[in-house]
Every structure is written in structure tokens, then in C-alpha cells.
Amino acid sequence: MNKNLILIAVAVAGLSLVGCRGYRSEKPPIHPNPNFDWQSKVKAQTDPKALPEGVVVWGDAHGFSGAHTRDTFLKEDGRFYGGKESSADFVAKAPVQVTSDLLLRGQERFNIYCAVCHDQTGSGKGLVISRGFAPPTDLADARILAMKDGELFGVISHGIRSMPSYAKQIKEEDRWAIVLYVRALQKARTATLEDVPVDLRSSIK
Ligand code: HEC
Numbered sequence: 001m002n003k004n005l006i007l008i009a010v011a012v013a014g015l016s017l018v019g020c021r022g023y024r025s026e027k028p029p030i031h032p033n034p035n036f037d038w039q040s041k042v043k044a045q046t047d048p049k050a051l052p053e054g055v056v057v058w059g060d061a062h063g064f065s066g067a068h069t070r071d072t073f074l075k076e077d078g079r080f081y082g083g084k085e086s087s088a089d090f091v092a093k094a095p096v097q098v099t100s101d102l103l104l105r106g107q108e109r110f111n112i113y114c115a116v117c118h119d120q121t122g123s124g125k126g127l128v129i130s131r132g133f134a135p136p137t138d139l140a141d142a143r144i145l146a147m148k149d150g151e152l153f154g155v156i157s158h159g160i161r162s163m164p165s166y167a168k169q170i171k172e173e174d175r176w177a178i179v180l181y182v183r184a185l186q187k188a189r190t191a192t193l194e195d196v197p198v199d200l201r202s203s204i205k
Pocket of ligand 1: 110113114115116117118128133134135136137139144152155156160161162163164166170178182
């Protein structure tokens, strides 16, 4: 190989090593070999959140809801980050404030991430299915209607049977937004006249 080329290669390699030093990043460190470092085990052998003495937690990426600034690194809030109570039961209701912005965000995320399989109504006839992928459950199925919000959050986080996990692509705030939107879709497909305020019923008959 040409001597100059070798010199350039060494310089680039050197720079890329030196260049990484001293910078803080909001992103989690690259973790090439996960080796069971993260497991969805509810009962831990030791407290994984226990920090060595003198360690200062820093970093606060801004969540969509803006509500969990300090916690985005430690993820101590098991209800928000895990969808579970400390008793390990699923949370009944999404631990977020329901706003129309959050619902719209959920709609947008659902249409990006879920509709390819579940279709935009949630009935399960997405494009990917027409190409031979396992058909998903109808999201307005009585069993899914009866699920707690935390359980829906868990399906997005961990996947289920032939559905893959979306934890890497969708951060927690957005998972809750999607859960709220799934509830709205369910309502849209299962509501009856009884759900309409009495004084408005005549207008839709
Ligand atoms: C690649 C296709 C695909 C995508 C994308 C997808 N799902 Fe699914 N989903 C499935 C399939 C397939 C099933 C049925 C799994 C089974 O029973 O084997 C399913 C099942 C479910 C269930 C029912 C779980 C149960 O207990 O039976 C829920 C709820 C759900 N998906 C929500 C979502 C949401 C919300 C998103 C978007 C974040 C999403 N899915 C994205 C394919 C997908």
C-alpha cells in the first residue's frame, strides 16, 4: 500500500479515538454485547438502581410530556417506564396527562409504526399482512378492550408472539401516546348510541 495512504489511515484512526474523549452525550452508550444486561425481570437479585456512593446522576433529555426530566436516565418511575405498579400489576390507566396534543401525537406514531400491520383502524388488515405476515389481533377485540393500559404499553415495549418489540424505535412518552390513541380507535369502533350525550343523540340517528 502507498505510504501516504497508510499515514492517512493511521491519522483517521487516531483522530476518531481522540475525538471521542471529553464529550457528553444525551444518547445511551453503545453496548455491542448485551449479554443479558437488560432483562424484563420484575424481581431483581440486587437493586439495579442502587448507585455506588458518590455517583451523581446527570442528564435530562426532554420527554415529550416534559414530565419526566430527572428520571430519563435512571428510569425509576416504574409506572411510567415499565407500565407496572410496584406490586408488578399492570397500571390500569396511562400515567400521563391526556391532552389533545398527546392524542394527535399517538395517532401520528400509530400510523407510522403500527398501521403497517394493524391498519389505520386497528382491525388488523395492514399492508404487511397482505404480503404474508402473520395477521395481528383486532385491537377492538373484547380481550384487548379488557386489557389495562399498562398491558398495552407492555405489548409495544416487549412485543408479543409474532409481533416484535418496538422499545428501540418508540420512546416511553410516545408509547403512552399510542396507548391512548388505541383506546380512541377502540372507542370509535365499539361505541354505541348510549355513549352519545342524550341531547345529541337525535342529531346522529
Ligand atoms: C410487523 C407487524 C406488526 C406491527 C408493526 C405491530 N404489530 Fe401489534 N401485533 C402484530 C401481530 C402479528 C400480533 C398478533 C401476535 C400473535 O398473537 O401472535 C399483534 C398483536 C398486538 C396486540 C395484541 C396483543 C395480545 O395480547 O394478543 C396489540 C395490543 C398490539 N399488537 C399493538 C400494537 C401496537 C400499538 C403497535 C405499534 C406500536 C403494533 N402492535 C405494531 C403485528 C404487528
